[in-house]
Amino acid sequence: MRVAAVNQVAEASAGIMPGMRLADARARLPGLCVVSAEGDEDMAALAALGDWCGHWTPWVSLDATGPDSVLGVSHGLWLDITGCAHLFGGEVALLNDVLCRLTHFGFTVRAALADTPGAAWAVAHYGAGKQECEQVIAPGHTHAALAMLPLRALRISPVEVDGLERLGFRAISDLYGIPRGALARRFGDGVMRRLDQALGHEDEPLSPRRPVTLYRARRGFSEPIASREAITAAVHLLLNELAGMLEADEQGARWLELNFYRGDGKVEHIKVGTSAPVRTLSHLMRLFAEPLDVLDASFGFDSVELVVSFSQPLAPTQLSLQTQPATTASSVIDTEVQEFFIPEEGGNEVAQLIDRLGQRLGLANIYRVVLFPSHVPERAMVSGLAVDLGEAAKPSALDIPGTPATQLSHWPAAKQRPLLLLPRPEAIEAVAMLPDAPPMMFRWRCMAYRVTKAEGPERIAAEWWHEEGTASLNGDAGSIRDYYRVEDDRGRRFWLYRDVACCSHNSLGWWLHGLFG
Amino acid sequence: MWRVAGKFYVGAKESPSLMLRTAPSDSALRASQQATTKVAKVAELRRHIDSLERAGCGGMAGKRVKAPGLLSFGAPEIDETLPWRGLASGALHEISGPVRDAAAFGFVSALLARLAAHSPGAVLWCRRLGASYETGNIYAPGLAAFGLDPSRLIFLDAKRGRDVLWAMREGLSCPHLLAVVGEMEESPVGLTASRRLQLAAEKSGITCFLLRTLPEEGAEEANAALSRWCVRAAPSGPVPGLTSVVAAERWLGPGRLRWRAELRRCRAAAAREWLVEWRHEKGNFTVAAPLCDRPVKPAAAGLAL
Numbered sequence: 001m002r003v004a005a006v007n008q009v010a011e012a013s014a015g016i017m018p019g020m021r022l023a024d025a026r027a028r029l030p031g032l033c034v035v036s037a038e039g040d041e042d043m044a045a046l047a048a049l050g051d052w053c054g055h056w057t058p059w060v061s062l063d064a065t066g067p068d069s070v071l072g073v074s075h076g077l078w079l080d081i082t083g084c085a086h087l088f089g090g091e092v093a094l095l096n097d098v099l100c101r102l103t104h105f106g107f108t109v110r111a112a113l114a115d116t117p118g119a120a121w122a123v124a125h126y127g128a129g130k131q132e133c134e135q136v137i138a139p140g141h142t143h144a145a146l147a148m149l150p151l152r153a154l155r156i157s158p159v160e161v162d163g164l165e166r167l168g169f170r171a172i173s174d175l176y177g178i179p180r181g182a183l184a185r186r187f188g189d190g191v192m193r194r195l196d197q198a199l200g201h202e203d204e205p206l207s208p209r210r211p212v213t214l215y216r217a218r219r220g221f222s223e224p225i226a227s228r229e230a231i232t233a234a235v236h237l238l239l240n241e242l243a244g245m246l247e248a249d250e251q252g253a254r255w256l257e258l259n260f261y262r263g264d265g266k267v268e269h270i271k272v273g274t275s276a277p278v279r280t281l282s283h284l285m286r287l288f289a290e291p292l293d294v295l296d297a298s299f300g301f302d303s304v305e306l307v308v309s310f311s312q313p314l315a316p317t318q319l320s321l322q323t324q325p326a327t328t329a330s331s332v333i334d335t336e337v338q339e340f341f342i343p344e345e346g347g348n349e350v351a352q353l354i355d356r357l358g359q360r361l362g363l364a365n366i367y368r369v370v371l372f373p374s375h376v377p378e379r380a381m382v383s384g385l386a387v388d389l390g391e392a393a394k395p396s397a398l399d400i401p402g403t404p405a406t407q408l409s410h411w412p413a414a415k416q417r418p419l420l421l422l423p424r425p426e427a428i429e430a431v432a433m434l435p436d437a438p439p440m441m442f443r444w445r446c447m448a449y450r451v452t453k454a455e456g457p458e459r460i461a462a463e464w465w466h467e468e469g470t471a472s473l474n475g476d477a478g479s480i481r482d483y484y485r486v487e488d489d490r491g492r493r494f495w496l497y498r499d500v501a502c503c504s505h506n507s508l509g510w511w512l513h514g515l516f517g
Numbered sequence: 518m519w520r521v522a523g524k525f526y527v528g529a530k531e532s533p534s535l536m537l538r539t540a541p542s543d544s545a546l547r548a549s550q551q552a553t554t555k556v557a558k559v560a561e562l563r564r565h566i567d568s569l570e571r572a573g574c575g576g577m578a579g580k581r582v583k584a585p586g587l588l589s590f591g592a593p594e595i596d597e598t599l600p601w602r603g604l605a606s607g608a609l610h611e612i613s614g615p616v617r618d619a620a621a622f623g624f625v626s627a628l629l630a631r632l633a634a635h636s637p638g639a640v641l642w643c644r645r646l647g648a649s650y651e652t653g654n655i656y657a658p659g660l661a662a663f664g665l666d667p668s669r670l671i672f673l674d675a676k677r678g679r680d681v682l683w684a685m686r687e688g689l690s691c692p693h694l695l696a697v698v699g700e701m702e703e704s705p706v707g708l709t710a711s712r713r714l715q716l717a718a719e720k721s722g723i724t725c726f727l728l729r730t731l732p733e734e735g736a737e738e739a740n741a742a743l744s745r746w747c748v749r750a751a752p753s754g755p756v757p758g759l760t761s762v763v764a765a766e767r768w769l770g771p772g773r774l775r776w777r778a779e780l781r782r783c784r785a786a787a788a789r790e791w792l793v794e795w796r797h798e799k800g801n802f803t804v805a806a807p808l809c810d811r812p813v814k815p816a817a818a819g820l821a822l
Contacts, residue, residue, distance in 0.1 A: 352691075360680070368671055370668050419626060419656060419659035419663070420659070423653070454769060485770065514659075517623020
């Protein structure tokens with residue numbers, strides 16, 4: 001067992017370091033208080049903190065590099081503050097704000113601000129500055145700032161650090177004038193690449209934790225807001241701002257996310273997906289209305305951010321004057337003018353309905369079906385989410401390769417097929433006079449049915465040439481079914497089949513698969 | 518709207534004077550004329566009452582009411598019995614059937630196919646999430662066999678019965694839908710919820726079908742549906758295309774779909790029962806045997822309230 005992290009007291013008084021054996025640490029300080037490390041929960045907490053840092057910049061990523069992550073746990077956050085610092089009164093003020101707020105949450109924080117991620121990482125981990133202004137490396141001073149830092153600050157592996165130290169290198173400045181070829185031969189290009197990245201000779205891209213936002217609107221408040229009315233009004237303002245941006249670019253939102261930055265360092269997310277590109281204020285307001293009801297606003301929100309993570313082109317629509325408003329106002333904000341001018345074509349009202357239903361019941365529960373050219377009953381129907389298929393489910397939307405759309409539309413309709421198909425065939429006890437004859441009577445779900453009319457058999461074999469086709473008939477390429485349409489004495493019609501050949505299991509019995517209307 | 522109402526007024530005022538003025542010499546001609554005027558007058562009055570009733574409903578709702586549409590069965594025997602010469606579209610209709618009997622589903626699919634043949638729009642079909650384990654999934658090739666394009670249906674799985682009702686009401690508020698179907702199984706609907714659905718359907722003009730499991734005798738609950746049907750399977754009819762008697766006798770398979778459709782309650786119509794047959798070639802219903810076209814038990818017959 002090894003030490004994953006220590007607090008300042010233990011480090012200062014007994015010299016316990018991360019990576020040390022627990023027995024050694026206990027020997028140095030017998031009264032050591034040990035708590036088992038929970039890497040996953042640490043990561044979750046760090047990720048939550050990263051989300052909260054969206055307060056300063058949308059470009060936040062978790063630090064997963066460096067020798068610091070002994071047990072595979074990273075303890076850092078990158079914040080790309082390009083173009084954000086002036087909003088908080090300059091770089092020093094921003095760093096001060098970050099340190100102040102995070103310390104307030106109870107974290108021990110070290111932060112640095114530099115031209116490159118590598119330099120910021122080095123200074124944050126090994127910089128000696130006590131004041132915030134010393135941790136901000138001015139543009140062009142990276143070279144000098146890194147000079148006296150140890151080699152470990154380059155995010156290279158301990159093995160490489162050892163090797164370099166054995167050669168007499170102590171600080172990063174020792175590496176500045178060395179011929180590259182000599183080092184690369186001994187250590188590979190890892191060391192030089194890290195140095196180049198730190199000095200800005202090589203680019204180091206950071207991937208943002210949250211998807212890149214196409215459109216973003218944000219409001220900060222001097223006092224935290226908590227009342228439903230205030231939140232609704234803020235959301236309305238943001239949506240209004242965003243609708244303007246979208247309209248200017250002729251875009252409509254497909255995925256929206258509302259982030260509420262809470263006073264206690266948590267972030268509440270509300271995600272809304274739409275089935276068609278949309279920028280109608282009243283519709284978006286209605287989509288957000290329900291999740292806003294269950295929002296936990298106990299601590300109040302410092303700022304609210306609205307983000308469109310996915311958008312699609314949406315041409316401007318011709319508005320017409322109509323005396324009858326299309327929808328009734330459900331939002332508290334007066335949207336009279338918007339409702340007076342309604343689009344001439346109400347084509348995407350079905351899409352809006354799907355959005356409203358999906359918001360409450362889950363978009364995954366709303367689907368459309370199309371016919372698929374297959375004789376295997378389970379494969380003759382393909383369902384797809386109504387959101388993806390949009391206005392009308394066309395087979396082409398499901399991307400069925402190799403089959404023209406016209407051929408698909410009515411393909412299996414010529415056959416007699418049941419109206420209701422059981423999710424999986426149910427075993428029945430059936431009595432048949434002859435091996436190939438339809439049953440005289442059968443028992444299904446504890447009820448006996450006397451067959452008066454029967455038609456069949458219709459033989460359906462597994463599609464052995466197709467992977468999914470074999471999988472659908474109980475995963476058995478050799479299985480063959482004989483289907484019968486039977487009618488009982490009261491006129492109920494059923495679709496039964498008999499297993500003719502089946503390799504995987506021996507029960508060559510009768511099964512009930514569907515009910516006719 | 519006012520023009521239509523005006524026409525009714527003229528008709529209603531003029532019809533009596535027409536009757537008085539007719540004085541032909543031939544008694545037979547007179548009798549036939551009288552008969553035709555009578556029929557025309559009754560039809561005219563009936564339409565007038567319809568319009569008044571409709572206007573009354575809309576007035577109560579306080580909202581605009583679309584012109585009453587109709588969904589005919591294509592079988593004159595049934596259509597004539599119903600007050601709107603068919604099922605009123607833009608209204609709630611309850612169709613119940615026994616468990617493990619897909620007859621009610623077939624009946625609704627056939628009605629939807631007739632509706633979809635003439636008008637555009639999608640159909641919203643709301644189910645409970647676990648319903649497919651009990652009744653089975655709605656199977657697209659089966660729908661296509663009824664002449665209904667499966668791609669026009671939007672299916673919705675809701676967790677609870679009241680979510681189904683909510684989704685139905687939401688669907689009825691979207692004027693671009695053609696029809697809304699809701700499966701409620703045994704769950705209670707209640708007078709208030711069904712009244713809301715009826716008002717929403719009236720307002721938007723969308724036809725709404727409520728599929729129920731047939732309750733036990735005496736356990737029926739009050740419901741604001743405009744018509745309430747009970748549909749059961751019936752032994753199938755002859756096979757289309759088998760003209761010779763010998764061939765028809767030798768045929769042992771099921772024939773045309775037949776249902777025993779019982780109109781249990783309907784505003785302004787008597788309770789009746791028919792043996793209906795679905796003709797998928799033409800996409801219409803026919804009444805199979807006139808023998809079965811008889812009123813149900815006298816106690817249950819009568820005008821519904």
